[in-house]
């Protein structure tokens with residue numbers, strides 16, 4: 062058992078500096094160890110630790126694999142958490158390939174160690190070295206060789222993780238737009254077998270949509286007088302193909318998990334939740350308040366729909382960082398849903414245009430993110446903002462066209478639904494940015510300002 066004096070103090074100081082720690086906006090009142098399984102003995106040792114972090118009314122559980130060495134080599138200094146009472150160093154084990162190899166070996170061997178169960182569903186090479194992915198993400202991924210990527214879920218929820226659940230479902234449905242699943246590991250959490258990590262094919266030929274879109278936007282801003290359709294890096298054809306891939310995955314999700322109907326009363330409940338989120342966000346970010354009236358109108362218009370809506374399992378947190386363009390087309394990743402929602406909400410069937418709206422938001426982000434933080438490009442500010450909107454609109458339309466032509470519900474024919482979902486997502490982003498990246502807050506606020514003055518009808522095309 063690793064829990065020695067000072068560990069909790071060290072974690073209180075270290076956790077808020079981690080990208081994946083979801084409680085950065087609240088004080089940590091205390092930390093307790095839920096489980097501690099020694100996976101590698103000796104020096105270094107690997108402790109698979111699950112902690113409970115107490116913050117006010119809430120307690121969240123996190124997975125924190127810890128390495129312990131009597132002396133920390135220079136190459137691991139950046140991963141240090143601190144010094145334990147007995148003088149040894151404790152550090153974030155994901156950065157130590159000497160330790161992380163054990164997860165791969167254990168999955169390959171389908172072994173159980175204490176409460177941990179390691180499983181693979183295909184033959185995997187247990188000998189590949191790992192490094193921690195530098196990607197901007199909510200969890201931590203390890204890349205083994207250039208063959209596998211193993212995502213360690215940081216904040217844990219009892220039960221099967223939706224990302225794993227959906228990957229299994231889509232594999233069974235024969236989807237060609239998701240990486241092949243290779244294995245996972247789980248542990249008992251409060252009496253329920255719960256996913257700790259999943260390992261899939263590493264898409265070595267892939268580039269994520271956020272980077273590709275960013276390159277296109279940079280190309281545009283570098284050419285002072287050209288329009289989005291005139292520069293070399295035009296993204297519209299890719300956006301259209303991405304729309305088509307999204308429709309394919311929605312069809313496969315419907316086949317794997319079934320479809321249902323949302324009654325008008327349930328639609329009103331969805332609109333109510335959007336309204337609640339708006340009120341909560343206005344309290345934290347008062348700059349949103351001037352738009353509250355127009356946002357409320359959009360949510361009310363959704364609440365007034367009197368036809369049932371077809372619902373199904375969806376992605377739930379869809380954006381350009383969740384898709385990769387590979388040599389065989391677009392691949393979709395990370396079916397975990399919005400990290401702030403409960404597991405039940407994340408697994409609940411929803412309208413497929415929720416994902417479409419998520420991706421539309423991402424085109425806005427891609428266009429606007431280079432205009433914050435004092436980045437300088439040719440052209441005056443107003444002109445750049447105009448061109449950003451033009452780029453976003455061109456790609457938003459192309460994505461919707463691709464989606465509809467591949468058999469998805471035509472977004473242009475369901476603007477009331479799309480508008481409500483897009484505004485709700487933008488409100489979510491306002492809170493997300495306020496908590497995680499305050500310097501990015503102008504992005505969703507700017508989008509809300511621009512979109513909320515568009516007419517209800519034709520709001521996509523304008």
Ligand SMILES: Nc1ncnc2c1ncn2[C@@H]1O[C@H](COP(=O)(O)OP(=O)(O)O)[C@@H](O)[C@H]1O
Nearest residue numbers: 196198199200210240262263264269382394395
């Ligand atoms: N199968 C994969 N192959 C290659 N890179 C991947 C793969 N899965 C994820 N990535 C990279 O890791 C990033 C984060 O992955 P994601 O699943 O969204 O993590 P998180 O849920 O922690 O945010 C992606 O944007 C992508 O760049």
Ligand SMILES: O=P(O)(O)O[C@H]1O[C@H](CO)[C@@H](O[C@H]2O[C@H](CO)[C@@H](O)[C@H](O)[C@H]2O)[C@H](O)[C@H]1O
Nearest residue numbers: 198199378380381382399400422423426490493
């Ligand atoms: O970490 P996740 O991918 O699960 O999602 C969370 O973080 C995302 C940022 O990394 C955040 O996405 C927002 O920023 C993106 C650009 O960085 C942009 O493309 C998205 O449209 C925007 O929503 C996501 O909302 C959050 O849940």
